[in-house]
Structures are given as C-alpha cells and as structure tokens.
Amino acid sequence: MNAQSDECGQNGGRDGGDTPVLRTTRLILRAPRLEDTAAICEIANNRRIAEQTRRLPFPYGVEDARQWIEGTAGPAETKYLIVRASDGAILGAAGHGFMNGGEMEVGYWIGEPYWGNGFATEALRAVIDRIFSDGKLDQLFGRCRVSNRASRAVLVKCGFQLVGAGMSDSRVLSGLVPVEEFQLERSVWRSLKKWGAA
Template structure:
C-alpha cells in the first residue's frame, strides 16, 4: 500500500543542502543541536533536555511512520544541521515542520530546505496545499515560511499543552 510519504523522493538536493532520511550517524549532531531551549521552546514536540534516547527513538521511528516524512538537513560541509518534514493526518492538510540548529541560523538554510521540500511535493502533484503552524512570537520562522510562499490564513491560539493559549498563526502554501 502506497502512502503520501512514498510519493516524495528519498533524497532532495538544493543548491547548498541535501535532504535525506535521518540515520544513526546523525545521532550525535541531532542531540547536540536539539538540546537547546532556543530550539525546543518554540517547537510543538521537542523535549528539553533532548537526550540521546530521544534522538535514537526519532531516527528509528522516522523510517517506520507512514504519517511522517522527515528529512535530515545536511549542510554544505556534509554535516547534519536540522530537520524538515511533512506530517500527513487523515483529515487534514499535510503539515510542514522544521528546525535548524542555532549555529546554522541566519544563513538562509531553513528557507532553502523548506523550498526544496515544497518543490519535491509540487512535483508529485499530490499536495496542492500544505499548511504550517507557527507561534506569533517567532518572527524568524514566520519569515522563513513567508519567503517560502506560505500565506497567513488564520490567527488563533495554540492548543498544544506547552503553548496553550499563546497566539498562533496558521499558514498555507499552494502548489
């Protein structure tokens, strides 16, 4: 049985980045970068502290979860720098999620990774609209999404436990 994740390529190359499946060789860098409050606090799901067992579990589940398609973001130096991916829920639009390690911020990598994934999604013709959610207090992430072609479609409040009641933006991208 084919799933939406199966329609996406195994590897996506952009000008400076490679997006590919996370693997155990990424574990040390994944844990080192994700174990940062500046990364975990605005996310909906990253725990803090982010421990080796969290990273190992994420990597092991990445290849087995049909509702998720995460990609390791590999930088120009062939080092792991973050994650970008899509989540597919039965009665919802595919949802984009991403994070980059703080040492890799402000270099255009997040936008490049998002645009690369969106181009691959567009090429499948299966994902005419993709959504993203971002805290209104996260202007850098809002900028990444807007530069990638997302538009705000709703102002609401988060229902995620760690952000409950905080202003949240819902954005959509259309192929």
C-alpha cells in the same frame, strides 16, 4: 532554486525506508540514521529551539534522538535531516505529515549556530518542491508561534499566506501557545517557480 530528488540514493532511518534524498545548492536533505544520533543531540539540545517547536523536548538526549530516528515515517509522515553539502554538518531537520483534518503540514527547525543563513528557507523550498511535484496535493499548511518572527519570514519567503491564528501544543512549555497559520496553494507555488521567486 530547484530541489533535485535522488531517486537512486534512497535511504531511511533504521529500516532503509524510502525517504528520497533532496539536494539544493548548499544542502542535502536525507533521512536520519542511527549514526547521526550524537550530532542530532548536540544541535537539538537547545531550549530556544524547543520552545519554538511543538515536539522537541528539552533537555534533548540520546534516547530522544533514537526515538525520532527510529520512529515510523511512512506515507503519512516524512522526516529529513538538513545537512550542509560542503562538510556534512547537520544543521537541523524538516519534514511533512498529515494533520488530523487530512491536510499536509510542513515543519522545520535549524540549530542556533546556523540561524540567519537562509538554510531553513532553502530546505523548506526543497520539501515544498518535492511535495507539489508529485501532483497529488493542491495545498500545504504551516504554523509558527506568534513570537517566532524568523519562522514566519521563512514561510512567507516560500510563498505561504497567513490564513488564521490558533493555539497549538508545546511539549517543552507543557501547554498551549498562540500560533499563526499559513497556507500555500499549488497555483501560487507554480507561479513563484515560473517567476524564479521560489
């Protein structure tokens, strides 16, 4: 499944930034807008989601959503809302940004009512396609908590390979949690695209 980038339909948060709109069979990935605040709060205000991410707070309120929407997203970080194309429902979020070592890392979360439908995999594939299609990067990284088997499965379905383990900050748990670290090489992505597996 290929992601389509809508270069003419560029939109961003508050400032009309340059986040491209990505389209898949069932999803639209676009920049968050202030008018999305209530819907984001409704789906993100979930401790089970926050415990599996590094940055999401719990409880998640209006000010948290506004800060995320209005936060700087430039060349170093791109954020998307994951929206169901059929009805405009906000399902979660995805994005990518550079880590301290200069490597590009991807991240995502899906609202609990939508778990188990393949939305995270579909969204992540769209983000990966967008990143690798510009030809600038040769590898991507992703992490998930050791206890998060669903997120691990998403990374593996997208072609990521386990390369290590470590510890990562958890905002909601106020400390370090064990994580698995994954890597996806451009050559693997290209092969999977040729085989129709990504």
